[in-house]
Amino acid sequence: xxxxxxxxxxxxxxxxxxxxxxxxxxxxxxxxxxxxxxxxxxxxxxxxxxxxxxxxxxxxxxxxxxxxxxxxxxxxxxxxxxxxxxxxxxxxxxxxxxxxxxxxxxxxxxxxxxxxxxxxxxxxxxxxxxxxxxxxxxxxxxxxxxxxxxxxxxxxxxxxxxxxx
Amino acid sequence: xxxxxxxxxxxxxxxxxxxxxxxxxxxxxxxxxxxxxxxxxxxxxxxxxxxxxxxxxxxxxxxxxxxxxxxxxxxxxxxxxxxxxxxxxxxxxxxxxxxxxxxxxxxxxxxxxxxxxx
Numbered sequence: 001x002x003x004x005x006x007x008x009x010x011x012x013x014x015x016x017x018x019x020x021x022x023x024x025x026x027x028x029x030x031x032x033x034x035x036x037x038x039x040x041x042x043x044x045x046x047x048x049x050x051x052x053x054x055x056x057x058x059x060x061x062x063x064x065x066x067x068x069x070x071x072x073x074x075x076x077x078x079x080x081x082x083x084x085x086x087x088x089x090x091x092x093x094x095x096x097x098x099x100x101x102x103x104x105x106x107x108x109x110x111x112x113x114x115x116x117x118x119x120x121x122x123x124x125x126x127x128x129x130x131x132x133x134x135x136x137x138x139x140x141x142x143x144x145x146x147x148x149x150x151x152x153x154x155x156x157x158x159x160x161x162x163x164x165x
Numbered sequence: 166x167x168x169x170x171x172x173x174x175x176x177x178x179x180x181x182x183x184x185x186x187x188x189x190x191x192x193x194x195x196x197x198x199x200x201x202x203x204x205x206x207x208x209x210x211x212x213x214x215x216x217x218x219x220x221x222x223x224x225x226x227x228x229x230x231x232x233x234x235x236x237x238x239x240x241x242x243x244x245x246x247x248x249x250x251x252x253x254x255x256x257x258x259x260x261x262x263x264x265x266x267x268x269x270x271x272x273x274x275x276x277x278x279x280x281x282x283x
Contacts, residue, residue, distance in 0.1 A: 010261055012254040017180045020253075024261050028268045032275070036267055045267050049260035135180055142253050 018138050020130040030119035031091040033126060037115065038094065043069065052077070063088060067096065083110055092117055098130075109133040111141070175242050176249075178222045183207065184215050188238060191225060195237040 010024040026033050036042045040057035048054050052073035059067045068082035080101040087095035097110035112131045117124050132138035179185050183205060190196060190204050202212050216236060219225040223242040228235050 010254055010257040012250050012257065014250065016182070022254075022257055024257070026261075026265065026268055028272045032268050032271045035271065036264055042267055042271075046260060046264040048263070049256055050263060051256075051259070139176070142249060 014138075014142075015129075017135040018132045020132070020138060020142065022126075022128045022130075024126050026124045026126065027122075028124060029122055030117035030124040033117050033124045034091045034094070038088075047071065052079075061085065061088065086112070091119075109137065111137065175222050175224055175246055178218050178224055179246065181215070181218075183211075184219055187212070187215055187219065188224065188243075191236060191238045195235050197230075197233040197235055199233070201236070 010022055013021045013023075015021050036046065038059065038061055040059045043057045043059070044054040047057075047069060048071055052071050054069065055072045055078075056068070056070040058069075059065075063085055065085045066082065067085065068080065070078060070080040073079055081098055082101065083097040083099055085094065085096045087093065093114070093116050095112065095114045097112050099110045111133070114129045114131070116127045118127075130138075130141065132141065179188065186205055187201055190201060198209065198212060198216070201216070202209050205212060216225060216227075220227060223239050225236050226239045227237075
């Protein structure tokens, strides 16, 4: 009997100084993981990582199509990402660009995510490679933990504000 | 954000692919310089230069054994890098735990539908 849940943890490694590799196993077939990654109502249910609420998900699921996800982090921060789908192989692979919408962050240097799903005996191993335009961008992403970093920043502001009161 | 000089901390020291190769090689245990020269296919002066950078940030330690200089990894100095990666990993772990619940529900739906909806 295959367990319904995984106790596996995500493994993060840094294959080169411009890449991040995340590997994780899921206890379901690849077509379901692919759906969770590409259907707006499903994305909205997990992308927040318990650090807020996904307020908007737009997905134009075709090569060249655009996507945009917005999250309201705890404390009212709005965090938005957008990008373009470069490659879509249902149940197997998706490649898309990603830009964090932040002051000064233009669309000229997005990161590219290559997400691959490999099914084995009803379970799926996911590998997600993030290719960054420079080591500095890679390090910034790692340091922020993306959304987690925004929350840390918020906590910090709160602490500072409290110390001024 | 501008990058600090290569010798100021472990993060910058390991940004160089050759230095990461050296650390990978030393992960298997202590090695003399000659071993590293052979393994990397670089000249001894270049290898020594990389080792010097790694020593300056305490990523490797060295001792003399007879006429050989033996290098080994200093695990304590790798900890900041390890912690940095772990923090990022934590965000993804939490995200995937929520995803697990969504996936389990999808699987149940599929079973209810006779599993033939793809």
